[in-house]
Amino acid sequence: MKHRVVDPAGVVFGLVVPLLCAVFGFVLTKIWEPRLPEQIATHWTTTSPDGFSTPSANAWTIALLTLLFGGGLSAIAALAPAMLMMRRFMLVVGLSVVGLITTVNFALLYTQLDVADPSTTSLPLWSIGVGFAVGGVLGWIGASFLRDYRVRTLATIEPSAGLPRSSCPLPISDDVGFSTKGSVILTAITLAPGVIMALAMRSLWPLFIFGALGLLVVSLVRFRVIVDEPEIRVINMGMAAMTYGIDEVVGADVAEIKPFADFGGWGLKTKGRRNYGVVTRTGPAVVITFAGGDRLTITTPKAEDIAGSLNRLADARTR
Incomplete structure (x- = not known):
């Protein structure tokens, strides 16, 4: 292709x-x-x-x-x-x-x-x-x-026997990133200069600009991850930002991640070529390797369930 x-x-x-x-x-x-x-x-x-x-x-x-x-x-x-x-x-x-x-x-x-x-x-x-x-x-x-035109490569090997397996029911979904409360606080911080300017200038136009900026900033730290039988999706701004098929998964493991130490910050990050991270908190993360060479790290309390389910689904595709 x-x-x-x-x-x-x-x-x-x-x-x-x-x-x-x-x-x-x-x-x-x-x-x-x-x-x-x-x-x-x-x-x-x-x-x-x-x-x-x-x-x-x-x-x-x-x-x-x-x-x-x-x-x-x-x-x-x-x-x-x-x-x-x-x-x-x-x-x-x-x-x-x-x-x-x-x-x-x-x-x-x-x-x-x-x-x-x-x-x-x-x-x-x-x-x-x-x-x-x-x-x-x-x-x-x-x-x-806009569409993701990434060329997909199908995995030809089973996940390593040492990787976790889980019988957790699907789909598994998790809201990763700032909570609603944290997002409101972040938006308020971003909007504050606009409020000050609006009061000083007696005009509403600064609120439009800083309000839009606040929404953009929050969109970079809020994601929804969904794992089901056909694919893994990372949702952002109400749209799928990343999508991988289960038939691309080589294996999934669990690791402890520190966003700043491991990826240089929060949000959707890259660390080297084709090494992506949805890193929004310190703690457990599912690390997924794909046949095309991509590697995706997602910080989530459900890391064990997601990794185990992905390996189980990957096992089933070869039977």
Whole structure:
């Protein structure tokens, strides 16, 4: 089976969408140019504009910012060989930036239509928060269309006799990572600067940005692991971030893991080539080896049950 190089959904959302947004800025400027001042305000202090340029120069600047920053981040989504969860995360972040730039540019132009003196205008701050939030939602939608094009290799040997076996009923599922209470606390910590900014500026737009950032941060430390007869799934952001078939399992063991010492931190981590870890706590972890060379470590109190069940299922496939 050939390795796929490009994810079609990643091309659409990670490359085409930013390009269309960049083109939109040009088209909008061209349509509105007769109604815009010769020099438009492009940057504001807290009270008044302090930067000006021609509409066409602003259109080029916005297009470059959209493609370099937003498109540069979201373009990773098109690379099929890259880790699925990383591609999804970068797409959400990239399109959040694209949404922010596009919406702010729209508001910037709209507020200066038929204005004689652009120095009297002000930028609607709502456009910052709304643009970031709309872009983030579009990124999440795009992320749901991304697929894992990893080539699967079937295991041809049974797990070692020294590995644990278990008759634990299936499916086995476990929520790994921060608890609901911990996630609320982490979100609150992330949101706190936004609350302070919102009160100081008397505007709600910082809450949109920091609220979205809080959700992204929490998504990196909350997972659900499901083991059943056909496959092992790691769920993140409501979507399967990693999926392995039971027919790929070479063996599963149990180990004691310290996230920072063993993987350099919490969340979905990598330690060397094809050595992945869903490490969110110190303690027991199931360590699964696959025929394709991947190795997956998941910290969970159910490590013994999961490892034993995987080895039992792997035994059964060869009979």
